[in-house]
Amino acid sequence: MTGGANNAMESRRTTVRDMRRSNRSVILTSIYRSGPLSRFELVRETSLSAASVSNLVGELLEEGVVEEAGSVESDGGRPRVLLRVAPGFASVAGAEVGETRVRVELFDLAMQVLATVEYPIESPTPEPSLVVDRVLQGLAEVTAQAGVAPAQVLGLGVAVAGIVEGPADAVVHAQTLGWDAVPLGAMLQAGTTVPVQVDNGANTLGQAEMWFGAGRGAEHAVIALVGSGVGSALVANGVSYRGARSSAGEWGHTTIAYGGRQCRCGSSGCLEAYAGAEGVLDRFRQANRGKAAPGADEESAFSALLDLTGSSKVAAQVIDETIGYLGAGFANLVNLFNPERIVLGGWAGIAIGERYLPQLREATARHALRQPFAQVSIELCELGQDAVALGAATLPVLRLLREGGARRPDTLAAR
Structure with a gap:
C-alpha cells in the first residue's frame, strides 16, 4: 500500500x-x-x-x-x-481562592459534597506558593476524608481572582493580589497527579449558576460576583464569552466615577472601589469619622454594617449609595450587553440582594435605557456562597463531557 x-x-x-x-x-x-x-x-x-x-x-x-x-x-x-x-463514576474537586480563605471541596458527579476544608489567608496579597500549598493540602485532606483515591479524582478546578489565561497550564494576572504572570497552573500541577484547571472566580460562579442555579434556561446572561472585589461572567448565545485573551468580564474595573476613589488595581474610580465590600467598609469608616464597622473579619464587618442601617444614618446612607453604584453598574451591563438575565452572587452580593433586591432593580431602572431594561430580569443567585468552588469543580466535569466520557483525552482514541 x-x-x-x-x-x-x-x-x-x-x-x-x-x-x-x-x-x-x-x-x-x-x-x-x-x-x-x-x-x-x-x-x-x-x-x-x-x-x-x-x-x-x-x-x-x-x-x-x-x-x-x-x-x-x-x-x-x-x-x-x-x-x-453515574454519580459514583468518579469524583471532582473544586477550590476557591478567596480574599480571606482557601476553600476546597470534593464532589461526586451529581455535584453532591463529599468533603470540605477551609484554610485562612492572612494577607490580602498572598504569595502564590502559599496559595498552592493551601490548595494541595486541601485536596489531600478532602480525598482522605471521603476515602477517595487520587486516581478516582477526574480533576481539580481552582477559582482565583484576576485574568486567567488557561484553564490548563494557567497563567494568572491579578493586580489586586500583586500577581503578575504567575504560572499557577504549572505550580499546582507539579504537586499532584490529579489534572488541574484554573479559571477566574466570577467565571466559575457563572458556570455553576448557569448549569444548576438562577441562570438555567437563559441564553444571554451576566452573572455578577460581589465580594471583597467585583467581577462578572458573560454568557452570549448560551456560551461563555471570554474575549480575545480571557479577560472579558472585568466589570469591577470599569470606571464609574472619573477621578474617583483609588481602586486596589491601581486605577481610580472603578466600580469595585465603591461597591466591593472592601470599598464599602472603607467608605463607611471615612464617613464615620474613622470608626470602622465592628467585626473580626471583612464578612462579619459587612454584615454588621448592614445591621447598623436601622440605627445609624451614616450606615444607611453608605448602603443606599452602594445600591445606587451597583444599580449604575448593572445599567451599564444592560446597555452594553442587552442580557435577558442578570444574576447577583458573591458573599457580599447575596447579603445585599437578600435585603435590597427591589431597590437594586429600581436603581438599575433609573440608569438603564428603557427598552433593554424592560427585557432583563435581575435575580439573586440560588447556590449560595459556595457556588464559586462548585463552579470550579465543573471544569473537570466539562472536560469529561467534551471527551465523551473518557477519563483521559486519549482513552477513546486508543479503542
Whole structure:
C-alpha cells in the first residue's frame, strides 16, 4: 500500500474516532444537563439516529459512565428506562481562592459534597506558593476524608481572582493580589497527579449558576460576583464569552466615577472601589469619622454594617449609595450587553440582594435605557456562597463531557 493510501486510511480512522467522540459527547452532555432521559428522548434531543443512540448508550453503560435511573410509562408501549450520569463514576474537586480563605471541596458527579476544608489567608496579597500549598493540602485532606483515591479524582478546578489565561497550564494576572504572570497552573500541577484547571472566580460562579442555579434556561446572561472585589461572567448565545485573551468580564474595573476613589488595581474610580465590600467598609469608616464597622473579619464587618442601617444614618446612607453604584453598574451591563438575565452572587452580593433586591432593580431602572431594561430580569443567585468552588469543580466535569466520557483525552482514541 502506498504512503498516500496509508495517510488517507489514517485520516478516515481519525475522522471516525472524532465523530464517535463528538456523538458520545452530545449524548453525555444531554444526559448530564437535562437528565434523567430515556433513549427516545435522547434521539429527539440530539437528532442522532435511534441506532446510534442505542449503540453509544450501550458503551456508556458498559463503561459505568451512565447508569439506569428508573423508568417512565410510554404511550402504549413498554416503560422507557431513564438514564443518568453515574454519580459514583468518579469524583471532582473544586477550590476557591478567596480574599480571606482557601476553600476546597470534593464532589461526586451529581455535584453532591463529599468533603470540605477551609484554610485562612492572612494577607490580602498572598504569595502564590502559599496559595498552592493551601490548595494541595486541601485536596489531600478532602480525598482522605471521603476515602477517595487520587486516581478516582477526574480533576481539580481552582477559582482565583484576576485574568486567567488557561484553564490548563494557567497563567494568572491579578493586580489586586500583586500577581503578575504567575504560572499557577504549572505550580499546582507539579504537586499532584490529579489534572488541574484554573479559571477566574466570577467565571466559575457563572458556570455553576448557569448549569444548576438562577441562570438555567437563559441564553444571554451576566452573572455578577460581589465580594471583597467585583467581577462578572458573560454568557452570549448560551456560551461563555471570554474575549480575545480571557479577560472579558472585568466589570469591577470599569470606571464609574472619573477621578474617583483609588481602586486596589491601581486605577481610580472603578466600580469595585465603591461597591466591593472592601470599598464599602472603607467608605463607611471615612464617613464615620474613622470608626470602622465592628467585626473580626471583612464578612462579619459587612454584615454588621448592614445591621447598623436601622440605627445609624451614616450606615444607611453608605448602603443606599452602594445600591445606587451597583444599580449604575448593572445599567451599564444592560446597555452594553442587552442580557435577558442578570444574576447577583458573591458573599457580599447575596447579603445585599437578600435585603435590597427591589431597590437594586429600581436603581438599575433609573440608569438603564428603557427598552433593554424592560427585557432583563435581575435575580439573586440560588447556590449560595459556595457556588464559586462548585463552579470550579465543573471544569473537570466539562472536560469529561467534551471527551465523551473518557477519563483521559486519549482513552477513546486508543479503542
